[in-house]
Amino acid sequence: MTTTNKKIIFTGPVGAGKTTAIDxxxxxxxxxxxxxxxxxxxxxKPQTTVAMDYGLIRLGENERVHLYxxxxxERFDFMWDILxxxxxxxxxxxxxxxxxxxxxxxFYTNAFRDFIQQExxxxxxxxxxxxxxxxxxxxxxxxxxxSIDAPVFEIDARDRGDVTSLVQALLxxxxxxxxx
Amino acid sequence: xxxxxxxxxxxALLSISPHxxxxxxxxxxxxxxxxxxxxxxxxxxxxxxxxxxxxARQEWEExxxxxxxxxxxxxxxxxxxENTVWVPKPLxxxxxxxxxxxxxxxxxxxxxxxxxxxxxxKQRTASDMSSLRELLDSQQKDKQVFGLSGWQQRERVKxxxxxxxxxxxxxxxxxxSSVSAVEKPDDSIAPADEQLIGTDDVYVPxxxxxxxxxxxxxxxxxxxxxxxxxxEQDQEKQQQRWxxxxxxxxxxxxxANWQESTQLYTPENYLLNSLIDALNLSRTSKQYVQVIxxxxxxxxxxxxxxxxxxxxxxxxxxxxxxxxxxxxxxxxKLHLPSTTELSELEEVVVQDARQTYDMEGLIWTTSLLTxxxxxxxxxxxxxxxxxxxxPNLTRLEQFPDAMQIxxxxxxxxxxxxDLSEWLDVPQRHVIAFFNGxxxxxxFEVNQGEDEQEKQAAPxxxxxxxxxxxKRLLGGxxx
Numbered sequence: 001m002t003t004t005n006k007k008i009i010f011t012g013p014v015g016a017g018k019t020t021a022i023d024x025x026x027x028x029x030x031x032x033x034x035x036x037x038x039x040x041x042x043x044x045k046p047q048t049t050v051a052m053d054y055g056l057i058r059l060g061e062n063e064r065v066h067l068y069x070x071x072x073x074e075r076f077d078f079m080w081d082i083l084x085x086x087x088x089x090x091x092x093x094x095x096x097x098x099x100x101x102x103x104x105x106x107f108y109t110n111a112f113r114d115f116i117q118q119e120x121x122x123x124x125x126x127x128x129x130x131x132x133x134x135x136x137x138x139x140x141x142x143x144x145x146x147s148i149d150a151p152v153f154e155i156d157a158r159d160r161g162d163v164t165s166l167v168q169a170l171l172x173x174x175x176x177x178x179x180x
Numbered sequence: 181x182x183x184x185x186x187x188x189x190x191x192a193l194l195s196i197s198p199h200x201x202x203x204x205x206x207x208x209x210x211x212x213x214x215x216x217x218x219x220x221x222x223x224x225x226x227x228x229x230x231x232x233x234x235x236a237r238q239e240w241e242e243x244x245x246x247x248x249x250x251x252x253x254x255x256x257x258x259x260x261x262e263n264t265v266w267v268p269k270p271l272x273x274x275x276x277x278x279x280x281x282x283x284x285x286x287x288x289x290x291x292x293x294x295x296x297x298x299x300x301x302k303q304r305t306a307s308d309m310s311s312l313r314e315l316l317d318s319q320q321k322d323k324q325v326f327g328l329s330g331w332q333q334r335e336r337v338k339x340x341x342x343x344x345x346x347x348x349x350x351x352x353x354x355x356x357s358s359v360s361a362v363e364k365p366d367d368s369i370a371p372a373d374e375q376l377i378g379t380d381d382v383y384v385p386x387x388x389x390x391x392x393x394x395x396x397x398x399x400x401x402x403x404x405x406x407x408x409x410x411x412e413q414d415q416e417k418q419q420q421r422w423x424x425x426x427x428x429x430x431x432x433x434x435x436a437n438w439q440e441s442t443q444l445y446t447p448e449n450y451l452l453n454s455l456i457d458a459l460n461l462s463r464t465s466k467q468y469v470q471v472i473x474x475x476x477x478x479x480x481x482x483x484x485x486x487x488x489x490x491x492x493x494x495x496x497x498x499x500x501x502x503x504x505x506x507x508x509x510x511x512x513k514l515h516l517p518s519t520t521e522l523s524e525l526e527e528v529v530v531q532d533a534r535q536t537y538d539m540e541g542l543i544w545t546t547s548l549l550t551x552x553x554x555x556x557x558x559x560x561x562x563x564x565x566x567x568x569x570x571p572n573l574t575r576l577e578q579f580p581d582a583m584q585i586x587x588x589x590x591x592x593x594x595x596x597x598d599l600s601e602w603l604d605v606p607q608r609h610v611i612a613f614f615n616g617x618x619x620x621x622x623f624e625v626n627q628g629e630d631e632q633e634k635q636a637a638p639x640x641x642x643x644x645x646x647x648x649x650k651r652l653l654g655g656x657x658x
Contacts (some may be wrong), residue, residue, distance in 0.1 A: 004644060024498075025652060048585035052206075059647045071199055079271045082207055088641065111270070117486040136540070149590065151570035164652040165574045165583070171645040172587035176603065178645045180653055 003062045007086050008167065010053075010069040010110065012093035013104050017126045017157025018069035019053045021093060024163040026055025026067055052083070084115040089170040093124045094139070094156065097131040102142050109146055116148060122170045124155040124162070188217040190281045191252070192224035194243065195236045200254075203271070206227065211273055215280045224249060226283045231255035232269070241360060250286055252279045303542075325533065361580040422579045424500055426612040427553020433607070435561065435597050443554045449506040452550040455479065456619060458514050459543060468522060470515040473502065480517075480525055488542040489529045503549035538575045540620055545577050547619040556597070556615070564593035567622045581605040585613045593626030 010018040023030050031054040053069030070083065083088070092108050094101050105123070109116060125139055139152045151169040155162035171178055193201060208216045221227070221243065229240045229546050232255050233543045240251060244263070251264045259266040263286075265279045282526055417530070454471055462469040462483040471479040480489040492499045529536055537545075555561075567589040572583060584603055597612050600607040617623060 004227075006641070006644060057648065057651065059644065059651055063644055063645075063647065065648055079203055079207055079273055079276075082211055082273050131488065133587040136572045137486075144569075151573075151590075152588070153570075153572055153574040155574055162574050167652060168583050168649060169570070169573070169587065171649060172584050173590070175642055175645055176584055176588035176591065178584070178649060180643055180646060180649045 005064050006088050007066045007085050010091045011108055016093040016095040020157040021163045022055040022067045022069050024160045027058050028056050030055040039060040050150050080111045089120040091114045091122050091166050098125045121150040122166050123150055124166050126157050128154045190217050190219045190225045191228050192221040194229040194239050196230045196233050227251040250283050361397045425548040426580050427610045429553050429608050443559045445554045446557050450550045452546050454512040470517050472513045474511045486539045487536055488539045489536050494545050500549050503546050541576050547616045549611050551615040561595045564626045566593040566626045568624045569622050581609040
């Protein structure tokens with residue numbers, strides 16, 4: 001019997017909450033790039049470096065949704081095109097406390113340009129509670145400026161409900177006829 | 181196309197950061213598997229060197245003095261060095277595949293020996309990658325891994341599955357001072373492709389076998405539903421709140437009869453109208469605006485931080501009453517606070533932060549409690565509308581079907597009657613969404629552009645999406 005596998009990709013700059021967001025909805029303890037794990041699990045050293053964070057949602061014996069988080073540091077090294085193969089959508093997390101969230105948005109939407117055109121993007125803005133400007137309206141305008149149609153939500157990456165809302169928006173954008 | 185040789189190009193990785201190594205191995209184990217093979221340096225036909233990595237260039241120079249084999253150079257800045265092929269960053273699978281082709285052309289015994297520099301030039305200027313793309317796609321169709329490659333993955337699983345993280349079985353040791361080729365650390369570890377699982381859709385690494393449950397995961401049953409608290413009492417409260425926000429009307433009105441319906445309201449008669457005026461004023465003047473009721477209660481809009489304070493709790497009966505009761509003229513005042521007043525108000529806000537809301541959240545809830553599932557008597561429903569931007573639904577009061585309505589309305593222009601019919605959801609939910617989003621200025625009249633293609637996208641994943649949503653919304657482990 002074949003197993004159906006789908007993939008959702010989480011991307012964004014370092015510290016935007018990708019690992020945390022995946023962890024919030026993953027069925028398994030996520031496998032992290034050592035960039036994150038080194039501080040938290042020093043006792044587990046030595047570690048194997050992995051290319052991406054990884055989490056999983058099992059829907060049954062034969063259906064799995066794989067959650068991949070891109071390493072935030074590898075802005076110039078990462079092979080974005082490989083990662084997106086087989087993906088159903090992209091969740092872009094942006095940290096509102098970073099110096100230039102617009103530049104971050106531009107970089108990542110450009111890196112995944114082809115994929116976004118074919119599939120679906122959802123944007124989650126983190127740390128708006130710490131830094132209220134720019135606001136959600138600014139992000140909407142920036143997306144328009146970049147000719148991208150995508151939902152933008154304020155989220156707390158630690159909050160399962162918020163991360164679920166991002167996935168919900170992604171799935172409904174792909175198919176508004178989905179029922180629950 | 182690639183060199184006629186069917187064997188992968190044997191390459192050795194010189195000093196490189198652990199992440200970049202992982203990324204390359206990830207590629208070499210999957211899509212690039214038949215194109216590259218990582219070997220020890222003495223067996224290598226070519227080197228792969230990251231010139232951006234400290235010391236890597238010197239290491240490469242030392243190596244080629246001993247054995248002058250060609251190299252694939254990865255770097256952000258252009259590199260024009262003899263006997264190398266430059267692959268610019270950010271790396272792409274196409275450029276790596278192309279670099280293998282160019283290296284093959286200069287290997288001994290190749291009848292099509294080409295100047296490698298010319299090849300490198302081609303790499304820089306090539307714009308038509310279609311044949312490479314086809315090749316790559318065929319490779320990926322054949323077998324694709326995502327995330328973890330081969331033994332690394334197994335090692336990780338071992339490490340995670342065991343409560344003791346011993347040094348034994350380390351996948352490889354980083355050694356910046358010497359060439360470090362990747363080798364299997366343990367004969368018992370299966371080759372990469374044995375750890376792949378095949379599907380009709382994508383090929384992914386199998387991170388865990390059934391026997392290798394991760395710590396903390398053992399109690400998890402498939403489809404298990406735990407939190408959130410869904411006691412009957414909570415559900416009843418939730419339903420009551422939705423009734424306040426969306427009304428309870430079950431009958432559908434139509435484009436032909438809605439104006440005769442009793443389910444209409446006049447926004448100008450309510451607090452909502454003053455709040456919208458205040459919102460516009462605060463946004464244009466970029467000043468704090470206070471909306472003062474004759475009872476002394478007030479709302480303060482703070483445009484610089486997109487927040488609003490309400491002296492009445494939004495979830496209280498009093499606020500519902502204030503929103504739902506028509507006001508007489510003069511009962512609400514808009515006020516621009518002075519500097520002294522502002523500092524006093526800010527103190528109140530700080531002390532009573534619990535009643536500080538997202539500014540759009542205040543407007544949204546006020547709009548819904550005011551309209552209570554009714555349409556505005558002044559609504560212009562003659563032209564199809566399109567949702568130009570999604571509301572920030574994670575910070576607004578939600579009600580059933582809101583997300584679905586937003587998705588469809590963003591893709592397809594229509595009116596409230598169309599939407600409830602298309603989605604087959606209660607019309608009161610569509611009307612509530614329309615009222616809230618319209619008040620926030622999120623709709624635009626459809627300009628007659630072609631509807632987005634996505635709406636016609638095949639629905640082959642609908643079943644899986646549905647199960648995923650049920651799983652996430654129903655709870656689960658977390």
